[in-house]
Amino acid sequence: MAETVIDIQALTKSYNGVKAVDQLSLQIKRGEIFGLLGPNGAGKSTTILMLLGLSEPDEGSINVLGLDPAREPIPVKRKVGYLPDDVGFYEDRTGLENLVLTARLNQVPEAEAKERAYQLLESVGLQHAAHKKTGAYSRGMRQRLGLADVLIKAPEIIILDEPTLGIDPKGMDELLALIRSLSEEQGLTVLLSSHQLHQVQQICDRVGLFVRGRLLAEGNIASLSRSLFADDPLQITVESGPLNHGLLERIRAIPGVRHAEPADGDGTDLAAASAEAESAGRSRMIVGSDTDCSDAIARMIIEDGVALFGLQRKEYGLDEIYHRYFEGGEQHEQGSSRPEAQQA
Numbered sequence: 001m002a003e004t005v006i007d008i009q010a011l012t013k014s015y016n017g018v019k020a021v022d023q024l025s026l027q028i029k030r031g032e033i034f035g036l037l038g039p040n041g042a043g044k045s046t047t048i049l050m051l052l053g054l055s056e057p058d059e060g061s062i063n064v065l066g067l068d069p070a071r072e073p074i075p076v077k078r079k080v081g082y083l084p085d086d087v088g089f090y091e092d093r094t095g096l097e098n099l100v101l102t103a104r105l106n107q108v109p110e111a112e113a114k115e116r117a118y119q120l121l122e123s124v125g126l127q128h129a130a131h132k133k134t135g136a137y138s139r140g141m142r143q144r145l146g147l148a149d150v151l152i153k154a155p156e157i158i159i160l161d162e163p164t165l166g167i168d169p170k171g172m173d174e175l176l177a178l179i180r181s182l183s184e185e186q187g188l189t190v191l192l193s194s195h196q197l198h199q200v201q202q203i204c205d206r207v208g209l210f211v212r213g214r215l216l217a218e219g220n221i222a223s224l225s226r227s228l229f230a231d232d233p234l235q236i237t238v239e240s241g242p243l244n245h246g247l248l249e250r251i252r253a254i255p256g257v258r259h260a261e262p263a264d265g266d267g268t269d270l271a272a273a274s275a276e277a278e279s280a281g282r283s284r285m286i287v288g289s290d291t292d293c294s295d296a297i298a299r300m301i302i303e304d305g306v307a308l309f310g311l312q313r314k315e316y317g318l319d320e321i322y323h324r325y326f327e328g329g330e331q332h333e334q335g336s337s338r339p340e341a342q343q344a
């Protein structure tokens with residue numbers, strides 16, 4: 001089992017009496033890519049600043065690689081690389097010169113600095129732009145150079161704040177793939193803050209969902225959707241030949257099935273749905289159930305002599321998580337069914 005490199009316990013930070021981070025507890029293991037996910041103002045940046053020792057917690061504790069960032073910010077800075085959402089470079093110097101300068105500032109010996117800078121420029125796909133002034137770099141190139149800049153001091157952890165902001169989709173995919181491969185090759189721990197679900201889904205081993213300073217849930221996407229949608233029925237869509245009333249009633253009587261409705265028409269008028277299905281030669285039905293009854297439903301349809309064309313279980317993904325917890329975040333916070341922070 002990999003060691004815990006970031007350990008946050010009951011962390012709280014308020015600004016003017018408003019809690020920006022509220023009782024946050026989170027552990028991250030070495031080599032993990034963890035996504036801090038949440039809408040604007042959720043508390044992601046405040047958490048990052050406290051991890052870096054740039055802001056002091058009101059309550060709770062943080063341990064980064066055995067260090068307390070509030071008390072030992074310099075050793076933390078040596079071991080943790082931070083890429084802000086808009087990284088600044090000396091615009092009139094080349095990419096290579098900027099990297100060498102950062103290496104020097106981090107006490108990397110001169111001979112090593114240049115060699116490492118070249119290697120990193122190659123790793124991030126910027127070898128062709130090594131001698132170009134950074135003022136002429138595109139946003140995507142700047143982010144790549146930012147990654148190289150963060151890596152030049154050979155950190156154990158890198159923290160990236162909205163790393164793909166303002167980059168086109170292709171550049172975004174490439175940057176994320178690069179982060180993933182760098183992490184795998186070097187056993188690097190990556191903490192990535194974002195409000196873009198799809199990019200986080202692509203590369204993170206685990207994500208934490210932040211809403212209004214609180215961690216609503218954490219885990220990998222599969223365990224998150226299981227815990228967040230635990231109270232919802234499973235949704236099974238059945239494509240078959242036209243259904244008859246008796247068959248529908250028997251499907252409704254399968255243990256675990258909560259409801260079964262023809263999805264043609266408005267779903268309430270079986271006769272209309274059947275007529276429509278009859279003319280099309282097939283019908284669609286939505287079944288909501290507590291357990292996966294797919295096999296029992298399939299068997300029943302086939303035994304009834306009705307053709308079965310397809311049967312699909314709906315999986316909840318980040319889109320549903322997003323709609324429910326970010327867009328409807330406030331309602332959910334007030335609702336009684338909101339799950340507390342979950343462990344994966």
Ligand SMILES: Nc1ncnc2c1ncn2[C@@H]1O[C@H](COP(=O)(O)OP(=O)(O)OP(=O)(O)O)[C@@H](O)[C@H]1O
Pocket residue numbers: 015016019020038039040041042043044045046047195
């Ligand atoms: N220096 C500050 N002074 C006052 N309030 C602050 C300060 N920094 C953050 N806040 C407030 O704390 C809350 C959390 O902000 P934070 O920047 O941590 O969120 P975030 O999740 O990083 O959002 P974003 O994606 O917009 O950066 C917000 O309500 C914000 O207005």
